[in-house]
């Protein structure tokens with residue numbers, strides 16, 4: 001059984017997609033051990049509680065400095081006997097210590113086709129604003145392993161989504177979630193649970 005800890009900051013629709021996919025048998029042999037939010041007001045916490053999953057808030061505001069916050073985050077993950085850390089809309093830059101300890105065992109969902117519209121400053125709605133400002137016709141989402149860089153780790157799955165002429169950042173965000181994020185994130189977790197995802201020379205090999 002793969003034990004995943006899901007890190008969230010906001011609405012938690014990706015968390016919901018994971019919960020639903022486990023229930024529907026789309027994700028096999030996987031259990032959400034714990035949900036951790038940095039934001040006490042995140043609706044994702046309600047979703048976790050509703051599903052009977054332990055929800056824990058670790059807010060930087062509760063700690064004297066960043067290091068203590070990072071230590072608490074690492075402890076929250078360790079204490080849940082986590083096999084895989086899943087970043088599902090987690091808007092905190094992970095400390096190097098955590099990335100090192102869980103190397104090859106942290107995945108993230110990003111709302112664009114990496115390497116476009118990613119890296120520092122590209123998160124949430126800002127990604128879709130940038131996509132519309134540039135006028136690209138195709139966008140999408142990427143699920144990837146997390147390394148020391150921002151959105152630079154090995155890519156597991158990508159799904160393209162059409163940009164429509166009358167899109168707003170909000171309508172585009174919704175379509176990218178529905179057509180891409182909520183599908184490729186559960187699929188990636190299932191493949192990892194089945195031991196079918198390996199990293200070789202910085203790239204993902206699926207079997």
Ligand code: GAR
Pocket residue numbers: 008009010011012013014015044088089090109110111122123124127177181
């Ligand atoms: C999602 O669109 C996710 O891809 C994005 O934040 C949103 C969270 O929504 N993540 C990033 O931008 C990470 N760089 P959710 O809380 O409803 O899952």
